[in-house]
Amino acid sequence: xxxxxxxxxxxxxxxxxxxxxxxxxxxxxVPPRLLQPLFDGILTVVRRRHPDILERLAAxxxxxxxxxxxxxxxVLVLEPWPESPHLEVRRDFSGLSPSAIIRGPLAMLFxxxxxxxxxxxxxxxxxxxxxxxxxxxxxxxxAIDGAGIDLQADFATTLGPLARPLMQAVDFGxxxxxxxxxxxxxxxxxxxxxxxRGAVAQSSRLEEVENELAEMRRTLRAREKRG
Amino acid sequence: xxxxxxxxxxxxGTPAALQAAVDAGADAVxxxxxxxxxxxxFPGLNFSRPELAAGIAYAHARGAKVLVAINTxxxxxxxxxxxxxxxxxxxxxxxxxxxxDIGLCDYARRTHPDLRLHLSVQASASSAEAIKFxxxxxxxxxxxLPRVLTVPExxxxxxxxxxxxxxxxxxxxxxxxxxxxxxxxxxTGHSPxxxxxxxxxxxxxxxxxxxxxxxxxxxxxxxSFGQGEAAGYPTLCKGRFSANGKLSYLFxxxxxxxxxxxxxxxxxxxVTAFKIEGRQRGRAYVGSVVSAFRQAVDAIxxxxxxxxxxxxxxxxxxxxxxxxxQRSWR
Amino acid sequence: MTDVGPNLAKLxxxxxxxxxxxxxxxxxxxxxxxxxxxxxxxxxxxxxxKREPFFAKFIPEVMDRLTxxxxxxxxxxxxxxxxxxxxxxxxxxxxxxxxVEANDISAAxxxxxxxxxxxxxxxxxxxxxxxxxxxxxxxxxxxxxxxSGATLAILAAQKSCEIEVQAFGRLPLAVSARCYHARLxxxxxxGCQYVCAxxxxxxxxxxxxxxxxxAINGTQTMSERYVNLLGQVxxxxxxxxxxxxxxxxxxxxxxxxRLFRNVLDGQLDAKAANRQLAELVPDAAFxxxxxxxxxxxxxxxxxxxxx
Numbered sequence: 001x002x003x004x005x006x007x008x009x010x011x012x013x014x015x016x017x018x019x020x021x022x023x024x025x026x027x028x029x030v031p032p033r034l035l036q037p038l039f040d041g042i043l044t045v046v047r048r049r050h051p052d053i054l055e056r057l058a059a060x061x062x063x064x065x066x067x068x069x070x071x072x073x074x075v076l077v078l079e080p081w082p083e084s085p086h087l088e089v090r091r092d093f094s095g096l097s098p099s100a101i102i103r104g105p106l107a108m109l110f111x112x113x114x115x116x117x118x119x120x121x122x123x124x125x126x127x128x129x130x131x132x133x134x135x136x137x138x139x140x141x142x143a144i145d146g147a148g149i150d151l152q153a154d155f156a157t158t159l160g161p162l163a164r165p166l167m168q169a170v171d172f173g174x175x176x177x178x179x180x181x182x183x184x185x186x187x188x189x190x191x192x193x194x195x196x197r198g199a200v201a202q203s204s205r206l207e208e209v210e211n212e213l214a215e216m217r218r219t220l221r222a223r224e225k226r227g
Numbered sequence: 228x229x230x231x232x233x234x235x236x237x238x239x240g241t242p243a244a245l246q247a248a249v250d251a252g253a254d255a256v257x258x259x260x261x262x263x264x265x266x267x268x269f270p271g272l273n274f275s276r277p278e279l280a281a282g283i284a285y286a287h288a289r290g291a292k293v294l295v296a297i298n299t300x301x302x303x304x305x306x307x308x309x310x311x312x313x314x315x316x317x318x319x320x321x322x323x324x325x326x327x328d329i330g331l332c333d334y335a336r337r338t339h340p341d342l343r344l345h346l347s348v349q350a351s352a353s354s355a356e357a358i359k360f361x362x363x364x365x366x367x368x369x370x371x372l373p374r375v376l377t378v379p380e381x382x383x384x385x386x387x388x389x390x391x392x393x394x395x396x397x398x399x400x401x402x403x404x405x406x407x408x409x410x411x412x413x414x415t416g417h418s419p420x421x422x423x424x425x426x427x428x429x430x431x432x433x434x435x436x437x438x439x440x441x442x443x444x445x446x447x448x449x450x451s452f453g454q455g456e457a458a459g460y461p462t463l464c465k466g467r468f469s470a471n472g473k474l475s476y477l478f479x480x481x482x483x484x485x486x487x488x489x490x491x492x493x494x495x496x497x498v499t500a501f502k503i504e505g506r507q508r509g510r511a512y513v514g515s516v517v518s519a520f521r522q523a524v525d526a527i528x529x530x531x532x533x534x535x536x537x538x539x540x541x542x543x544x545x546x547x548x549x550x551x552x553q554r555s556w557r
Numbered sequence: 558m559t560d561v562g563p564n565l566a567k568l569x570x571x572x573x574x575x576x577x578x579x580x581x582x583x584x585x586x587x588x589x590x591x592x593x594x595x596x597x598x599x600x601x602x603x604x605x606x607k608r609e610p611f612f613a614k615f616i617p618e619v620m621d622r623l624t625x626x627x628x629x630x631x632x633x634x635x636x637x638x639x640x641x642x643x644x645x646x647x648x649x650x651x652x653x654x655x656x657v658e659a660n661d662i663s664a665a666x667x668x669x670x671x672x673x674x675x676x677x678x679x680x681x682x683x684x685x686x687x688x689x690x691x692x693x694x695x696x697x698x699x700x701x702x703x704x705s706g707a708t709l710a711i712l713a714a715q716k717s718c719e720i721e722v723q724a725f726g727r728l729p730l731a732v733s734a735r736c737y738h739a740r741l742x743x744x745x746x747x748g749c750q751y752v753c754a755x756x757x758x759x760x761x762x763x764x765x766x767x768x769x770x771x772a773i774n775g776t777q778t779m780s781e782r783y784v785n786l787l788g789q790v791x792x793x794x795x796x797x798x799x800x801x802x803x804x805x806x807x808x809x810x811x812x813x814x815r816l817f818r819n820v821l822d823g824q825l826d827a828k829a830a831n832r833q834l835a836e837l838v839p840d841a842a843f844x845x846x847x848x849x850x851x852x853x854x855x856x857x858x859x860x861x862x863x864x
Contacts, residue, residue: 142240403778
């Protein structure tokens with residue numbers, strides 16, 4: 001049996017350059033407790049709209065599941081106890097020993113939650129990594145995939161009359177977000193690709209990356225002025 | 228000449244996958260209860276009784292059938308769990324149950340004479356005589372063929388038996404004759420035949436060793452992946468092993484069955500139903516694979532050319548094979 | 558404990574699973590006829606129909622010798638029946654005048670109406686299946702290797718037919734349409750050049766990090782370890798198991814059989830027998846995990862089985 005999860009070390013995922021990463025940099029100074037109400041809300045939505053998620057995890061009442069969106073400066077801890085589930089925002093997992101941790105870029109975690117990508121494929125291509133109890137991870141993956149989550153619809157239902165203007169804003173934001181993401185991917189491939197391919201010495205690579213980040217920020221600012 | 232028709236039988240591990248399959252054009256969905264009575268007893272997967280009732284309502288409202296797989300072998304001394312599964316499937320209006328165990332076939336036949344019985348691939352009925360046995364003894368109406376036969380062998384079989392034949396057309400591929408493999412229990416102590424899970428997640432570990440990730444099942448290393456190499460689930464028969472000093476995928480590469488190109492041959496062989504594997508996969512997989520096969524089957528039946536489709540994204544290791552349907556696989 | 562005195566359980570020599578030269582097989586069975594401590598000897602090709610023709614011509618002579626020496630002869634049928642030729646073979650078995658062990662359900666259909674045995678390649682896991690097949694005429698079943706002692710006891714308690722348990726040798730774990738011996742040698746099954754004959758006890762398969770794990774024998778996958786139930790046969794016998802199967806290996810099977818007989822008869826304790834067995838098959842590692850309800854590869858060092 002897999003009893004001792006501490007000896008397993010995950011392959012860390014490098015956060016991809018993305019708008020989420022930049023948003024994360026902005027969020028860095030924000031104390032996690034200020035974000036907690038948002039996640040309390042998410043859990044309320046899950047309990048109301050998708051009770052089957054927690055039901056499917058009922059076989060793991062003692063599980064403590066860590067979710068690490070690698071491009072954001074905080075992590076989530078899910079305790080799926082059927083009677084009183086918790087979803088806590090924290091700076092990191094220090095002082096905790098989660099049964100399992102799932103790490104990946106936020107966009108991919110969302111896509112997984114909405115069933116837009118195949119979890120097996122994401123795991124096998126190592127865009128998502130996990131450590132700890134494989135059974136708990138698989139249970140969570142199956143529970144979430146099986147719930148048929150649609151984040152926009154879920155929040156629309158929960159937010160009631162506020163939903164429409166908010167969703168329009170989200171939709172607009174989403175389109176802007178996507179465009180920026182495309183731009184950034186182009187920049188990343190153009191600038192970072194060769195650097196990463198040739199990078200042997202860590203220090204020189206770091207320096208190049210920092211320079212490129214600076215260059216990217218400049219490009220973005222220029223675009224924002226134009227747009 | 229009658230126009231051939233063929234049913235598309237699609238997997239659902241969850242209600243969301245069932246909806247995805249029905250919406251993508253499944254003729255029937257197959258699924259299991261959330262326990263060891265079916266061969267995909269994985270954590271967080273499968274249907275509660277109320278979920279099955281809702282799933283049947285959803286499918287029937289859209290003209291699709293629901294087949295309930297009760298295809299493990301009842302544990303000695305505990306047959307009630309399996310009997311109850313058959314009773315509940317019948318009560319909730321399942322269109323058929325898919326069984327593998329001789330004793331359970333006998334129970335279903337005696338207790339629910341009107342319930343349609345399909346023979347699971349796990350029964351490993353690979354010859355006309357084997358299929359005739361299940362037909363004569365229990366009134367089995369359809370057999371799912373083990374993935375060991377070539378297309379000409381399937382054609383000969385279809386001509387020789389009085390019931391419908393169903394074959395796998397896509398997805399995970401058992402390398403061994405199904406239902407007759409104890410590799411996983413040898414390594415983990417949990418029998419796929421009784422407990423319903425091959426290479427169970429509870430015994431799977433991924434361990435970092437230097438720059439490599441090593442996948443283990445129980446006490447045994449199944450594979451190792453270098454930096455940038457796609458990792459795989461440590462299914463025993465798709466691991467790398469050493470024999471005669473040669474390290475290789477001795478049994479099978481991590482690969483998925485894909486028969487898109489030989490679908491016309493399979494229809495020509497007289498097969499009644501095409502089955503897509505993957506109850507353990509997500510609804511994204513179900514949606515894309517089912518709609519691809521729906522298009523392909525419709526095109527073939529209309530006498531049109533097969534549309535060009537790629538399914539590499541959802542295959543294991545990005546690799547595909549026509550498996551045992553081609554003789555050279557053996 | 559009432560575990561004293563002789564145990565009445567019988568010994569069977571299972572069908573040879575490996576591809577030995579035909580003359581060697583003939584001589585092996587001649588010796589079994591003269592000296593073997595087995596009540597029953599199984600003949601017949603179980604693994605691969607391509608091997609079948611070579612030994613076939615010796616079968617009448619071997620059967621004759623075994624029968625004359627007072628041994629029951631049972632013909633075991635092929636485990637995976639697919640091709641027309643294989644189906645014909647099964648039908649021919651059913652029409653012939655000897656006891657047949659069905660290793661595929663297709664053989665059972667052919668045998669309806671006459672007494673037959675069922676081998677470990679047919680999935681008999683529970684009371685329902687046991688009782689159904691007994692009703693069809695099954696007189697004896699050798700159960701799948703992965704069943705625990707507790708399960709064996711439940712099935713034996715049905716008393717619907719003779720219960721046989723695999724007690725020595727590499728365990729057959731899986732059967733396939735694909736030949737792994739051929740694949741390892743970059744060949745296909747059709748043009749296999751009979752490379753499986755190179756390995757008289759099967760070919761060991763190690764994990765990537767060099768740990769012994771499995772063995773291949775043509776289309777069959779086996780355990781690397783040899784199951785050894787010397788420590789459990791007496792308690793299993795008390796629980797109603799009436800027969801133990803030893804799989805033929807390239808070792809002194811007469812001596813191996815005598816060890817089991819002596820332990821069953823209460824003339825040799827299991828510990829001493831285990832020491833002697835280790836000398837008879839010096840290269841083998843042993844296992845008995847399945848009988849304890851654990852991983853099949855484990856070796857649990859105790860004689861307790863059914864509490």
